[in-house]
Amino acid sequence: MKPIHLNLAARPYRDYRPVYAVVVALSLLSAFLMLNNIETYYRYIHETKATRAKIAEVEEQARVEKAKEDTARQRVKGLDLAQLDQQTRFINAKLAERAFSWSRLLDELESILADDVRLMSVSPQFTVNGPIPLSMNFEAKSGDGMITTINRMNADPQFKNAFPSNETANDDGTYTFVLSVDYLPNAPQTAEVLR
C-alpha cells in the first residue's frame, strides 16, 4: 500500500534520479549519434574517393569541351555567312551545271519536236535539285508549231509548265516563238513513258 508523507521540510526532497537518468540516456544517445555521424563521414570520404576523382575528371573534360565549344562559337560568329552562302550557291550551281547532261536534254527535245519546228537556242538556269527552268527559242514553218510543241511538252513527264513568252510571224512565212518550261531530268523519259 502507498505510504503517507506529509513533509514539513522547507526544501522538500525532490527525486531527480529519473531526470538524471533521462539526461544521461540522451547524452549517451547524442554521443553515439555523433560518433556514428563521424564514422559515416569518414566512410563517405574513403569509399567515394575513386568516384569523386572520376567525377572531377569528367567535369574537367566537360569544362574543356565547353571551352572548345565557346571557341568554335566565337569562330562561327566571326564568319561572313552571307558571303559564304553566296559562294556555296555559286559552287553548287557550278556543280549542277557540270552534272547537267546536255545530250540527254537534246535527245529528249528531239523526241518531242515536230518535223516543222526547229530549236534555235536553249538557255538553262541551273539549280541543285528540282526542275531546271529552260528558256527556248523555236522556229516553225507553220502557225501551229508553237501549239504542237506546247502540247508535246505537256505530254512529256520531263517537261512541266510549258508557257509561251511571245510568237513572231516572220516575213519569210516562218514563225519564231519563245517558250519557258521546267525541265525535270530525273523524270521518266518519253520512251519509258511510251513503253
Place this chain on the structure above:
Amino acid sequence: MRSFPPDVVVLDSDSLMHARLGRGKANPRIVNAKTYRLAPETFTATPVTPQLANEAALAETLRRLRTETGKWEKVSVLLPDSWFRINIVDLPSIPERDSDAMDVVRWSLKRTLPIPPEQLRIAYSVLSHAEGNVKVLVLSALEATLGAIERVFAAAGFEVVLIEPVGLNIWNAITVRESDTSGDRLFFYLRGTDFTTAVFRGAHPLFIRSRNLSAERAIDQEIRLSASYLRDSLNVETFTSCYVAGERGADIHATLAEEFNTQVRTVALKDYAEDIPSGMFGLEAELTACTGVFTG
C-alpha cells in the same frame, strides 16, 4: 515507490540518532546507526513543539556526527510524534490554488490549537473529496523550531529534505509491505513519555491522536478511553490487525487484545530491515521508522 536519501536522523529532546541505510535483498539494510546524547535543555517544552533553546549544543552534536560519518548532505529528520499536531479536518470545500488551500487549512486549525496558526509550518493531504465535504489530513509544527533545526543542520553542512513524525514513518514501513486492504487497522506507538494511536481504514487514516503520558492517567486507561471513543464515534468494534511499536509495546498487548478483540502484532525491526548491527536495543521503533523513509 518513492524513497528518500539513505541518511536519517531521529531527533529527540535528549538525543540524536543517525542511521544510514542501504539496499538489501528484500528489505533495507541498516548500514550504520549511532546515538548521540544532547546537552540538557537543548530543547525546552512549549505548547506544541519544543523550542530549540540551545542551538550550540545541537551544532556541536552535528559537528561530531559530521566528523564520524564523513561527507554527505541530504538528511531526513524524524521528530517525536508529540512535537507535531496531526489533525483530520472536514472542510466544505478546498480551493484549487495551493496558496489559497493552505490559507483555508491554516484557518481551520484555529479552533483546535492553543497557538496562532500563523506560527505553524503546515503540510496537508486531501484524503477524500465528496460533494460538500473534503477530508484533509493536516500535519503541523512550530515554524520557529523547525526553522531553527534546519538552520543548525545547514550550518553543519546538512540539507534537511524531510521532516516528519517517527510514528507516521513506522506506519509507512508497515503499510508499504502490506497488500491492498479495505479493512480497519489499528496502530499504537508507545514511548516513555507519550504515545500515538491511529486507525486506518484501507490506506486512509480515520483517527490519529498523539498524547503525552501523565501520572494521573496510565497507558491502560488511555487505551480504554480510545477504544470507547472509537466504538462510539467511529463505530469500529474490531480490527483486521493491530500493530504495536515501541519499547514498552509488550506491556499493552493484553489490554489491546481485550479492548479491541483482535490479534496484536509487535513491530519488530527484523521484519523490516536486514543486517541489523548489534547493540540496537531500545532503538527498534526508531530504526523501523527509518525503513519507512528509505525504502531502497
